[in-house]
Amino acid sequence: MKQALLDTIEGLKRGDLWVYLGWHDVKQRYRRSTLGPLWITLATAIMVAGMTVVYGGLFRQELKTFLPLVASGLVIWGFISGCISEGVNVFISASSTIKQLPAPLTVHVFRLVWTQFIYFLHNLVIVPVVVVIVGLPVSPTMLLVIPALFLLIANVTWICLLLGAIGARFRDVPLIVQSFMAALFMITPVLWQPSFLPPERQWVAFLNPFTYLVEIVRAPLLGNAPSLSMWLVTIAMAVGGGACATLLYSRSRAQIAFWV
Amino acid sequence: MTFVEARDLGVSYPILTAPARSLKNEILSRTTGGRIAGNSAGRVEVQALSQVNFTFRPGDRVALIGHNGSGKSTLLRVLAGIYHPTSGTIRSKGRVAALFDAAFGMDIDATGYENIVLRAKYLGVPRPEIDRRIDEIVEFSELGDFMAMPIRTYSAGMTARLAFAISTSVEADILLIDEGVSAGDAGFMAKANKRLRSVVDRSPIVVFASHDQGTMVNLCNRGLVLQSGQIQFDGPVNDAYAHYNKLIGAVVTEDLSAQGNLVA
Numbered sequence: 001m002k003q004a005l006l007d008t009i010e011g012l013k014r015g016d017l018w019v020y021l022g023w024h025d026v027k028q029r030y031r032r033s034t035l036g037p038l039w040i041t042l043a044t045a046i047m048v049a050g051m052t053v054v055y056g057g058l059f060r061q062e063l064k065t066f067l068p069l070v071a072s073g074l075v076i077w078g079f080i081s082g083c084i085s086e087g088v089n090v091f092i093s094a095s096s097t098i099k100q101l102p103a104p105l106t107v108h109v110f111r112l113v114w115t116q117f118i119y120f121l122h123n124l125v126i127v128p129v130v131v132v133i134v135g136l137p138v139s140p141t142m143l144l145v146i147p148a149l150f151l152l153i154a155n156v157t158w159i160c161l162l163l164g165a166i167g168a169r170f171r172d173v174p175l176i177v178q179s180f181m182a183a184l185f186m187i188t189p190v191l192w193q194p195s196f197l198p199p200e201r202q203w204v205a206f207l208n209p210f211t212y213l214v215e216i217v218r219a220p221l222l223g224n225a226p227s228l229s230m231w232l233v234t235i236a237m238a239v240g241g242g243a244c245a246t247l248l249y250s251r252s253r254a255q256i257a258f259w260v
Numbered sequence: 261m262t263f264v265e266a267r268d269l270g271v272s273y274p275i276l277t278a279p280a281r282s283l284k285n286e287i288l289s290r291t292t293g294g295r296i297a298g299n300s301a302g303r304v305e306v307q308a309l310s311q312v313n314f315t316f317r318p319g320d321r322v323a324l325i326g327h328n329g330s331g332k333s334t335l336l337r338v339l340a341g342i343y344h345p346t347s348g349t350i351r352s353k354g355r356v357a358a359l360f361d362a363a364f365g366m367d368i369d370a371t372g373y374e375n376i377v378l379r380a381k382y383l384g385v386p387r388p389e390i391d392r393r394i395d396e397i398v399e400f401s402e403l404g405d406f407m408a409m410p411i412r413t414y415s416a417g418m419t420a421r422l423a424f425a426i427s428t429s430v431e432a433d434i435l436l437i438d439e440g441v442s443a444g445d446a447g448f449m450a451k452a453n454k455r456l457r458s459v460v461d462r463s464p465i466v467v468f469a470s471h472d473q474g475t476m477v478n479l480c481n482r483g484l485v486l487q488s489g490q491i492q493f494d495g496p497v498n499d500a501y502a503h504y505n506k507l508i509g510a511v512v513t514e515d516l517s518a519q520g521n522l523v524a
Binding site for chain 2: 016020028099100166176254257258
């Protein structure tokens with residue numbers, strides 16, 4: 001346990017390494033497309049437009065209120081799902097490095113979260129544009145997005161570490177996780193909100209931990225302050241999940257090099 | 261002072277067969293008491309090292325001697341901090357550098373320059389030193405303008421040269437060398453040998469695993485004979501070879517004084 005914590009701290013201290021590696025990953029992605037950085041944003045923007053038209057129609061929503069919901073939802077979900085689906089493979093895809101170079105394994109987790117965060121920032125550009133288009137009032141409440149993002153990052157980091165360790169040991173887990181991602185997207189309030197559901201069925205949304213992760217960032221982005229319970233649940237998840245992940249990591253840390 | 265000390269060091273790891281790699285099977289075997297999913301789902305433990313004791317001090321040039329699977333590479337990986345001991349302890353002081361299969365772990369989509377920086381960052385080399393090394397590596401590897409091209413455009417020999425130049429640009433207190441450090445074409449080999457020799461000479465402790473007896477005798481002053489993960493002999497390198505050859509029942513036919521090549 002102590003070793004696992006030390007590893008995490010040691011990993012954090014190697015910030016220059018994973019920041020560099022993260023940028024390196026992003027640059028590689030730029031290189032593969034002619035539009036470069038713009039491509040990431042454009043692809044998301046097209047998706048936002050398409051989803052707004054289709055689901056706005058299906059849910060009988062006014063475009064003016066639905067567009068910001070979809071834009072913020074898809075941008076946040078892109079970050080979460082990117083971290084999960086890549087996170088379950090985090091140690092497997094770093095296997096050649098793990099077997100070759102001694103570095104704290106948490107470095108690979110931080111690198112992944114950082115890379116996904118850079119993509120997220122690319123996509124985030126869309127949200128202010130949408131806010132201006134639909135004429136949402138700009139308020140200081142929006143600054144709450146900063147602490148909210150910290151909480152979101154803390155949560156996806158432990159999820160990455162946990163899934164990465166399990167995925168390295170059990171090779172069917174990456175496949176299982178990937179096949180559940182689409183379902184998770186549908187049952188999480190990304191394109192909808194719990195209030196769209198009939199009251200007696202809203203518990204489905206509130207039992208889902210991802211509801212809180214999406215909502216805590218979305219609310220301030222659109223100028224609303226998240227409720228106190230929202231903050232508490234997210235903090236509790238970060239602490240509880242972080243402890244679970246550290247515990248599991250401390251038990252598997254020494255074996256990951258053999259598994260990958 | 262630089263040292264490495266192993267006390268009752270043991271490493272065992274599971275060989276996971278396909279069924280044991282499946283979470284579904286794992287759960288199934290729990291619920292059915294393991295009968296349906298077969299005998300403990302095909303898990304085999306390999307005792308790669310056991311009860312290993314040694315202390316390396318500055319000036320030690322250690323040859324790890326043993327046939328394939330005797331635990332040489334595992335020991336090197338433990339020394340490098342890649343594998344963790346499952347029993348006993350290993351303590352060391354000093355910067356460790358490992359020269360394993362160098363091309364492994366390079367990013368083929370990144371340029372030569374980027375790969376130098378990537379590798380150096382992993383090893384925690386500070387930025388000014390990286391910049392200094394880049395010039396030196398470029399000069400040695402003779403890759404010129406190719407340094408700005410992705411590695412996947414390189415020939416095998418060019419990749420090997422770059423990998424060799426990067427991994428031998430280290431400053432280490434404890435140098436670990438696994439056999440098969442490859443350096444490309446024959447013309448380059450002499451230059452590579454010289455460079456490897458100079459790295460070895462300036463590292464206080466060197467641990468070397470190779471099957472090339474000539475090289476090992478030439479380079480090392482201490483030999484550790486490993487068999488099935490246990491140390492059979494620890495002493496002067498010539499005595500170690502004598503012991504090893506007796507162990508495997510082979511006649512020494514090779515000329516020990518032959519000038520062995522460091523680079524295969």
